[in-house]
Amino acid sequence: MLYVLGREKLDNWLAFLEKKARLFVPGKEKFEPYQGNITFESKPLLSPKEFFLPPREPMLSFEVTPGAFPEKLSPSPDERIIFGVRACDAYALTLIKKVYQEDVFFSLRYKNTSLIGKACLAESTDCFCWAMGIDPFSGSGLDLLFLEKDEKLLLKPITEKGKTLVPVEAKEALPEDKALFNEIAKNFLKNKNPSPSLLRLKEKDLMTIYNASFWEKLSFACLNCGICTFLCPTCYCFDVHDEVVGEKGLRIRVPDSCMFLLYTQHASGHNPRRSPLARFRNRFMHKFKYFLDEYGEPLCVGCGRCNTNCPAGINLWEIIQAMGEV
Amino acid sequence: MYPVPARIEKIRVETEDGLIKSFYLRLLEEKPFVHKPGQFAMLSVLGKGECPIGIASSPKEELLMFSVFRTGLVTDALHRLSEGMVIGLRGPMGNGYPVESFCGKNIVLIAGGFAVTTLRATLLYLLENRKDFGQITMIYGARSPGLLLYRDELKAWQKRKDLNLYLTVDREVAGWDGLVGFVPQITEKIAPSGKESVALVCGPPIMIKFTLPILEKLGFSPQDIYLSLENKMRCGLGLCRHCNVGPALVCKDGPVFTLAQLKRLPQEY
Numbered sequence: 355m356l357y358v359l360g361r362e363k364l365d366n367w368l369a370f371l372e373k374k375a376r377l378f379v380p381g382k383e384k385f386e387p388y389q390g391n392i393t394f395e396s397k398p399l400l401s402p403k404e405f406f407l408p409p410r411e412p413m414l415s416f417e418v419t420p421g422a423f424p425e426k427l428s429p430s431p432d433e434r435i436i437f438g439v440r441a442c443d444a445y446a447l448t449l450i451k452k453v454y455q456e457d458v459f460f461s462l463r464y465k466n467t468s469l470i471g472k473a474c475l476a477e478s479t480d481c482f483c484w485a486m487g488i489d490p491f492s493g494s495g496l497d498l499l500f501l502e503k504d505e506k507l508l509l510k511p512i513t514e515k516g517k518t519l520v521p522v523e524a525k526e527a528l529p530e531d532k533a534l535f536n537e538i539a540k541n542f543l544k545n546k547n548p549s550p551s552l553l554r555l556k557e558k559d560l561m562t563i564y565n566a567s568f569w570e571k572l573s574f575a576c577l578n579c580g581i582c583t584f585l586c587p588t589c590y591c592f593d594v595h596d597e598v599v600g601e602k603g604l605r606i607r608v609p610d611s612c613m614f615l616l617y618t619q620h621a622s623g624h625n626p627r628r629s630p631l632a633r634f635r636n637r638f639m640h641k642f643k644y645f646l647d648e649y650g651e652p653l654c655v656g657c658g659r660c661n662t663n664c665p666a667g668i669n670l671w672e673i674i675q676a677m678g679e680v
Numbered sequence: 681m682y683p684v685p686a687r688i689e690k691i692r693v694e695t696e697d698g699l700i701k702s703f704y705l706r707l708l709e710e711k712p713f714v715h716k717p718g719q720f721a722m723l724s725v726l727g728k729g730e731c732p733i734g735i736a737s738s739p740k741e742e743l744l745m746f747s748v749f750r751t752g753l754v755t756d757a758l759h760r761l762s763e764g765m766v767i768g769l770r771g772p773m774g775n776g777y778p779v780e781s782f783c784g785k786n787i788v789l790i791a792g793g794f795a796v797t798t799l800r801a802t803l804l805y806l807l808e809n810r811k812d813f814g815q816i817t818m819i820y821g822a823r824s825p826g827l828l829l830y831r832d833e834l835k836a837w838q839k840r841k842d843l844n845l846y847l848t849v850d851r852e853v854a855g856w857d858g859l860v861g862f863v864p865q866i867t868e869k870i871a872p873s874g875k876e877s878v879a880l881v882c883g884p885p886i887m888i889k890f891t892l893p894i895l896e897k898l899g900f901s902p903q904d905i906y907l908s909l910e911n912k913m914r915c916g917l918g919l920c921r922h923c924n925v926g927p928a929l930v931c932k933d934g935p936v937f938t939l940a941q942l943k944r945l946p947q948e949y
Contacts, residue, residue: 418727591921598727621752626948644927
């Protein structure tokens with residue numbers, strides 16, 4: 355089912371959504387609470403991952419007195435709608451969900467959040483979802499997908515929840531609108547195929563890639579700063595901290611990065627990934643071999659944030675190609 | 681991710697240097713705790729954190745027991761607690777030893793230092809079901825006699841006719857009339873046959889490094905040699921990824937791996 359809404363009715367749609375739940379729209383750096391205006395120029399620096407794996411996830415609250423036992427905490431059950439999500443960022447959540455489906459925190463947040471996606475009409479020079487085997491028009495991970503064309507918005511609900519997000523003013527699409535939608539989707543993927551390196555990686559022996567000599571050269575520039583893991587919509591590692599202030603404490607889950615030395619360091623001082631090379635290699639082996647072998651697809655959606663923001667100019671493609679050509 | 685309260689019923693100092701204490705725990709929640717030898721649990725001290733510790737008690741024992749080496753933030757905090765206090769526990773976690781598949785086989789347990797803990801759980805399980813297994817041999821070494829754990833039990837086990845127990849210390853000490861020498865050399869001397877046998881090896885990396893070639897020489901095949909790995913861990917549930925050894929996770933796929941499995945994995949442990 356496809357619906358049509360005039361572009362000038364966008365504000366009405368947002369007002370309708372705002373009444374249903376807390377509404378977030380893309381800002382320059384991240385998704386922000388809706389305050390009456392919206393832009394779609396580029397995707398925010400931070401993906402909506404932080405709504406599902408937040409910077410701080412309190413798990414227990416306790417008093418540091420002997421015999422006291424902690425109170426279990428869970429995320430707020432309030433409904434949220436995130437508007438204007440890119441297909442890549444939504445797809446990333448389906449990848450994380452494969453691992454986190456039994457996690458109470460992630461599951462509750464996932465259940466209470468609706469994602470409204472905005473289709474990308476033209477390819478951008480810095481991203482490559484199709485190369486990772488993703489069709490951005492499939493709506494995977496979204497509740498509703500819309501595209502903006504000639505003063506018209508074409509709305510395609512993906513899930514049952516998505517149907518409730520269509521405003522009453524939207525009209526059922528005419529056959530020509532449907533044809534337009536299909537044509538745009540078809541044109542986008544024309545001459546765009548999954549990366550051949552990726553296809554080859556499926557067949558390669560794990561230890562051959564692991565022991566390859568190219569890691570030394572490619573990891574040389576890496577500062578292990580962790581910006582790639584921080585911005586990555588699919589990186590999902592976390593650390594657990596006990597924070598104590600006075601007599602009160604919280605046990606919180608915070609994002610972590612496999613780029614950091616302390617990530618693997620034992621209490622004894624022994625460290626299985628002491629060298630920067632080992633940590634660099636682990637990140638890409640996880641994304642393009644370990645995860646690929648286990649789930650049949652890479653742990654990357656081609657959003658390009660790591661390439662754009664790496665201070666050392668490391669490019670993902672050089673690594674994927676090297677891995678595929680060992 | 682929520683721990684269950686557990687009361688410390690008893691604390692026993694195991695070694696003469698005081699760095700290893702055994703904690704006997706009673707769960708304060710009416711949830712059955714069913715574990716296998718070789719599994720572990722996350723122990724937590726509120727305000728300090730959580731850490732994974734191997735379960736040293738057999739599944740049949742009334743209290744859960746953990747022997748903890750004082751080394752980091754959480755284990756240090758644990759060592760400061762006294763009997764009657766309540767800590768948190770999550771588990772059991774990990775795969776444990778596939779003890780059912782050992783039926784009818786000879787079993788060689790090789791332990792070094794305080795890595796003996798989950799092998800104690802395993803040995804008790806084997807002795808409880810003694811008729812299911814062939815010969816049981818245990819080789820256990822420590823730097824000095826005072827660093828051997830479970831010394832009362834060792835004495836009792838030495839008297840058993842259905843168990844060959846070899847205790848060894850690194851150097852000669854006055855008052856020690858047992859074996860002297862490192863675990864790999866003692867293993868070579870005792871030379872248990874690798875036929876119809878499995879070996880369970882737990883100890884410091886240096887001991888493992890020198891013991892494995894000897895076991896292979898004695899005819900143990902890599903799929904019959906079991907090792908238990910330790911890595912830093914946060915969740916124990918396969919989410920946080922701190923403990924990965926290449927594609928494998930110590931918390932979910934391990935901590936017990938066969939040598940055959942480890943040969944196919946990167947050495948990230």
